[in-house]
Amino acid sequence: MNLWSSLTDRLRRIGRRQVPVWFESSASVIDEFQTIGKKLRILKIIPNPFPFYDWIMGFYERPSNREALRGPMLERARKILDVGAGTGYLLSRLVRATGEEQEIVAVDLSRQMLMNSRSYLSKHGQLTERIVFKQADCQSLPWEENTFDLYVSSYLFDLLPEQELRNALKEMERVLVPDGYAILITMTTELNGLPLYKKIFYRIMNEIYCIGYQNGRWNPIWRFLFAGYAPHCRPITLGSYLRELDNMAMAYTKLSRVSLFPVRIYYVRKTHG
Numbered sequence: 001m002n003l004w005s006s007l008t009d010r011l012r013r014i015g016r017r018q019v020p021v022w023f024e025s026s027a028s029v030i031d032e033f034q035t036i037g038k039k040l041r042i043l044k045i046i047p048n049p050f051p052f053y054d055w056i057m058g059f060y061e062r063p064s065n066r067e068a069l070r071g072p073m074l075e076r077a078r079k080i081l082d083v084g085a086g087t088g089y090l091l092s093r094l095v096r097a098t099g100e101e102q103e104i105v106a107v108d109l110s111r112q113m114l115m116n117s118r119s120y121l122s123k124h125g126q127l128t129e130r131i132v133f134k135q136a137d138c139q140s141l142p143w144e145e146n147t148f149d150l151y152v153s154s155y156l157f158d159l160l161p162e163q164e165l166r167n168a169l170k171e172m173e174r175v176l177v178p179d180g181y182a183i184l185i186t187m188t189t190e191l192n193g194l195p196l197y198k199k200i201f202y203r204i205m206n207e208i209y210c211i212g213y214q215n216g217r218w219n220p221i222w223r224f225l226f227a228g229y230a231p232h233c234r235p236i237t238l239g240s241y242l243r244e245l246d247n248m249a250m251a252y253t254k255l256s257r258v259s260l261f262p263v264r265i266y267y268v269r270k271t272h273g
Helices: 001-015 031-039 051-068 089-097 110-122 160-175 195-215 219-225 238-242
Strands: 078-081 103-108 131-136 149-155 176-187 248-258 261-270
Touching: 001 051, 031 248, 051 089, 051 176, 051 195, 051 248, 051 261, 078 089, 089 103, 089 110, 089 149, 103 110, 110 131, 149 160, 160 176, 160 238, 195 261, 219 248, 238 248, 238 261
Parallel strands: 078 103, 078 149, 103 131, 149 176
Antiparallel strands: 176 261, 248 261
16 A cells, blocks of 8 residues: 555656756856857857857747737836846847836846847847846845836746745845736746646656756756756746745736746736735
8 A cells, every 4th residue: 555655646746846956056057157158159140149048948938938928017017127138038029028118127147148138139229228237146136125017037937946946036026016017937837727638748748857857967968059058947836936925916827838848927916015
């Protein structure tokens, strides 16, 4: 009976587990962004200095990024924060979707990524005074409480160690104004609302992904593809972390995908407490 219980418990956990990151902290791997930038700098003929990142991962991530920005929240926001701006694709979409009266602040811990975000916008003719670039840690943002109407982040929280994830969400809650919104895109283990056959398929795919992710087993492949950069997203239960916050309420969510793996888009509102 114990063997049977153990077996059924393992079956229930397939595709539901959240594996820990293998690195100590996000700050400890920030130099890898510098490495990839230097190694790919010779490829000046390509508009984005991170071509492999955008061609391989960006190709799969772009549909969910476009899907996330469809809705009324952008129209109402006067001050928008893009956290984890990365190579600048989502930032570019934000610029397109907003007007000149709306300010956008792009944040990244990596100076290299901010430089490439700026370069991406420049090459697309999108650099204006309403866009501000700021090097900062998502766990300790340099703004007062109740500063931003909208907080946007794409594939950042599924990169973070668990405590950093919680810290970043608390900072998100702090800098948002009451009735402000957050749009968050992450790989997910939360598959509610899907038909059973899709759930089974996505659970299996998540489990395969986690096996390769755990303890950095895929790192040699990742480093080869991305010129030395290894950290990458993994499926997380972001909804459970959001429910821990005192003043954030889930408005609704949408399910998307990145390649064969499920992604969830969360729309979260800050309440008046």
